[in-house]
Amino acid sequence: MDLLLPTIGFGIVTASILALAAVGFTLQFSVTGVVNFAFGDLMTLGAYIAWMVNTGLHWNIWVGAVAGMLFLAVASVIMNRLLLQPFIRKRTDLFGLLIVTFAFGLIIENALQAIFGPNFQSYSYTPSASVGFLSMTFTVNQLIIIALSVIVMLLVHGLLRYTKVGKAMRAMADDPALARACGIKVARITDLAWLISGALAGLAGFVLVLNTAAFAPSTGEGFLLVIVAAAVLGGVGRPYGAMAGALIVGLVTEVSVIVIPAEDKSVAAFVILVVVLLVRPQGIIAAARG
């Protein structure tokens, strides 16, 4: 029993990181319909940008995080416009688009490896203090991660529910043709969706690395399928579902080490993913539309 609470603690941290990524991934997917298989590698890119700012310019890591977010936000919009849109205009099928994003992710990962080498890097910052809570211990950084995640979730919720732009996004997610017919500026909203997903990828990448201390060009790519698992569990294309999915997947993967060997912990998430995708792609969680 005294293993349970600490693993729940890990689970909450993982879930927070996962939530940032999954919501970014899902929001973009819901608006554009494109499965972005470069997302994991974009996260890695965000981590590297933050690292360059941190170790190269000797600035605070949090400044690096913001730099990463900005860079990725812009890069994602450009990626959509220059890489994906031409294929979409050519009516490339969905699998083809997935391969294109996959190939692009491969290029990013290997470009990072070519530039920085395959070795693990880490941020330079003073290790933060630990805080105890029930029988879970969190570092201050981990608490910041959780807080950030909650704040972002609230912001996304606010965006979707209360802003015109958010409502336009929901409309596009529901019925793109109808949205266009209602005069919604599809191109601008699409740009915005990519912008947000890029920013969140950058933040998630930074936060992932902050939590695991060392990273290499391959770090983000390994995380991708776990993100997809969280996104699918909550219902493909449902940002609120992604939040819930992230919580469940985060907890399940961490808590499951009590019963299954630690190396296999992501297997649980993957099995969930396949089962849900095949049996109920609309997700297990009936997300409240609102």
Next chain:
Amino acid sequence: MTENPALRVTRVSRSFGGVHAVDGCSFEVRQGTITGLIGPNGAGKSTMLNLLAGALRPDQGSIHFFGSEIAHLPAFRIARQGMARTFQLSSEFARMTVLENLMVAPLHQRGDSLWAAVLGPRAWRREERDHVESAWRLLQRFNLGHLVHEYAGNLSGGQKRLLELARALQMKPRLLLLDEPMAGVNPALISQLADYIAELKGEGLTVVMVEHEMGTVERLCDPVIVMAQGRVLAEGSMAEIRANPAVVTAYLSGQR
């Protein structure tokens, strides 16, 4: 009750999530007729056609095709028993040529089996040649001969319709199910298409046609079955149907 009807449908029902698309339908189709299946929108005609073709399974009831029960067979088995059907929307094999499209159709091709394919052309060349010949004749008949090596996806809408009909006929079926053959067809072509279908009756083929275009129904179909709200409302010749007050009401009201 007719002797040896081509189709005997007995109390067939099918619902979708609580909506009774087809609700206890019974009717027969006599051999050698062109039987029309008409009704207002939402009457269940398309569902009925899909049930006959095996694209859907009935919740209840039975369907006898020349005496054999087919209600729970998958579509491909029903096709192999001699029931050919056409589709409303693009159903051609787009990246195959017109001739190839027709070459897919013949049932019981020996070359279809894996072993024959492995053994090589000698096992099936003969059959293949016969099929190419009959396909060619069919294309000539429908005036599609000049398009023989054209990719089917590049044909015009009207040409695709003709190809679809030719494809169904290449199966040498005992019964032909036509799913709104005139829908969206250029009025100039409708009469030509109707001519082709009329010829089929003379050749002993049984045809069941779901159609909205009343001119065609009038010209070709006898008898006509009227469906409304999932049930058979009336059967008879076009004149009898016209005079039936229930039918008139169904068309004027009962829209969903």
Next chain:
Amino acid sequence: MSDAVTYYVITLLVYMGCNVMFVLGLNLQFGLANIINFSYYILVAVGGYFAGLVVLGPAQPVESGGTEYLFGWTLPWPLPVAVAGLTGAVLALLVGVIAVRRLRSDYLAVATLVVGDVTWLLTGNTTSLVNGWNGLTGIPQPLADTLNLPQLQYQWVYLGIVLGFALLSFLLMQRLTHSPFGRSLRAIRENEYTAAACGKDVFRLRMMAMMIGGAIAAVGGALFIEFIGTVQPSMWNVPETFVIFAALIVGGRGNNWGAVLGAILVPVGFLEGSRLLPQDWIDPNLIDPLRWIIIGSVLILVLYFRPQGIFPEPKRRFRRILRQLAIDEGTSLTGKRKAGGGR
């Protein structure tokens, strides 16, 4: 040519022959039948593993320096290859049942990818199956004892065997592709409902395509692993599948010559060929990432500018038959008539 260079050339050619088989198998599954199996390379791996498992002797106890694995039946050649083919077919059937679900093509890719990844993880982490991440080693080369040739001669013989299998696979694929069986597969690919309405047993035909493609891939895998003597999870994961898909797409989906060309260009040309670059041209650390950057870029460019590949799927013209019919009928049957109509 020095011995070392000869060995390298033979290795390259063996690699090419096996990759030809891998891409041909994918052409059947994905090119003709359009079944998306984004963990295709698992079929190659399973062939390698099972061939290894049945040709090795029984597993020695771990304490005395042995490794853990199943079977160990010391079967004589060519039985391991046959076993490999069978397991490839069976595994392909299982994957096929998943991969033909009516789902968006990208979801199917994700689902099959994840199945492959899970298999990879479990295989690596469970040492009792196939010795986990360290894999099987010391797989004896087939017929080495019976032939008793000097090493170099043996390599040539083995290359002959591999090329023989590759040629057989190609001929088989040509037969299948240009038969009514292949035509039915393509029809199903274009429109499965119309194909069913034409009496085709869609599920059965697709599964047959999966199984045969899987068998070819697995036999290729067996031949490859028996040559290099070892198989570990690091040799078969998502990147390997990606390379085979890239090879087929670049060479030409649906065209067996395209598959062969793709196999020569992509896995062999790009990946292995880059080893031949002189050492002082490029920092050796850059070669590996550069390879992947090039493959990724080439694939994106090909998908945009020539998605059908270098050798696209040929149009079937029934030339021989039409000519024969013309001779019989005495009329022109080549379709160049001017009769209008049907518009």
